[in-house]
Amino acid sequence: xxxxxxxxxxxxSAVLFSLGVAGFLIRRNIITVFMSxxxxxxxxxxxxxxxxxxxxxxxxxxFSFFVMVVAAAEAAVGLAIxxxxxxxxxxxxxxxxxxxxx
Amino acid sequence: MDxxxxxxxxxxxxxxxxxLVVQTHPITSALSLIGVMGSLAVLYLxxxxxxxxxxxxxxxxxxIMVLFVFVIMLxxxxxxxxxxxxxxxxxxxxxVLVIFLGLLSYVIQSRLPASEAVRFGEFxxxxxxxxxxxxxxxxxxxxxVTSVLIxxxxxxxxxxxxxxx
Numbered sequence: 001x002x003x004x005x006x007x008x009x010x011x012x013s014a015v016l017f018s019l020g021v022a023g024f025l026i027r028r029n030i031i032t033v034f035m036s037x038x039x040x041x042x043x044x045x046x047x048x049x050x051x052x053x054x055x056x057x058x059x060x061x062x063f064s065f066f067v068m069v070v071a072a073a074e075a076a077v078g079l080a081i082x083x084x085x086x087x088x089x090x091x092x093x094x095x096x097x098x099x100x101x102x
Numbered sequence: 103m104d105x106x107x108x109x110x111x112x113x114x115x116x117x118x119x120x121x122l123v124v125q126t127h128p129i130t131s132a133l134s135l136i137g138v139m140g141s142l143a144v145l146y147l148x149x150x151x152x153x154x155x156x157x158x159x160x161x162x163x164x165x166i167m168v169l170f171v172f173v174i175m176l177x178x179x180x181x182x183x184x185x186x187x188x189x190x191x192x193x194x195x196x197x198v199l200v201i202f203l204g205l206l207s208y209v210i211q212s213r214l215p216a217s218e219a220v221r222f223g224e225f226x227x228x229x230x231x232x233x234x235x236x237x238x239x240x241x242x243x244x245x246x247v248t249s250v251l252i253x254x255x256x257x258x259x260x261x262x263x264x265x266x267x
Contacts, residue, residue, distance in 0.1 A: 003219035004108045007210050009145065012112050014206040016119050016138070022199055023123035026191070029182045031128045031174060035135050038166070039119055042142055045154075049228075053149045053220060058227040061154045062241050065233070068161050069248050073255035075166045079173045080262035086177050093182065 009050040016043035030085070030094050034078055041071050104222050107148060111141040127181040128174050132167060139163040150225035153233045 020043060023036030045064040052060025082092075089097060118137035125131050139162045146155040226232075237245050 003104045003221050006217035006220055007214055008108065008112075009149070009220065010210045010214070011207045012115065012145075014210060015116055015203060018199060018203050018206070019116070019119040019123055022195070026123065026195065027131075027182070028185060029126075029128050029179065031170065031177075031179060032122075032131045032182075035122060035128075035131050035170065038162075039122060039135060039138060042139060042162070045158075046142060046145065049146050049149050049151045049154060052151070052228070053225050054217070056225055056227060058232050058236055061151050061228050061233050062236055064151075064154055065157060065237075066244060066248060068157060069252065072161060072166055073251055075169055076255050076259045077262065079169055080259040082173060083177070084262050092177065092179055 006050055006054055010047060013043045013046040013050065016040075016046070028093050028095055030082055030092050030097075033094060034075075034082070038071060038075070041067055104148060104220065107144065108220075111144045115141040115145075126184075128179045129171065132170050132174060135170075136163050136167050139167070146228075148222050149220060149228075150223070151228035153228055153230040156230075 017040050020036045020040035023039065024033055027033050027036065045067055048060040048064040048067070050060075052058060085097060086092065091097065115138050118134040118141070122131045122134040122138070125134065139158060143155045143158040143163070146158060
């Protein structure tokens, strides 16, 4: 009982990813939906780092570093889109902006 | 010691993630997400990823989540209205999620080759020096392309954030 197998890390990653999918599907506030996407990205990062340990190579760390960079860019653009959305539609509910043109 | 640390922080991560999904107010979800990211940083440290753990705290829990909390405050986002969900979503959602999780765990346990135990300190390749060497030798082209991506993202955020689109 001194060390845990690597598969536990992968199962934890799967659990977090599934919770992210659930949040993406059931929440209707667009900011919470966006945070669920970030949760899914984090879960995938955990898988990358776990496999990097398995193969004793740092390549997985590089990949999760790039995932973080893309997540930062995505957060900046996505939150700017949310700001523009609220300015024109006055709502945060995803159900009320389901049409592309209106 | 490793097992205790893993179990404690895995439990914190799963609890915070479930709280993120369940809560209706976005600021509570944001604080839960910060909890997830902090405990994931500890798990990265256990797996030997010192650099990635530091970046996780600084970039994710620091920069990105501050951006989220800032936007929530700026928009004065309140709790979402209770949804009139369909019968299927209300009564079958959680069981289907549990079944899906069980399937995933089963596949991970049975299909992967017998995985070794994770021992803290056995893998030293995640130190900043090693990661930096890889970034500037084998991965130098993706690294430079990333800077272009960041530049485009900055320009996009500025254009979208103007008064009139």
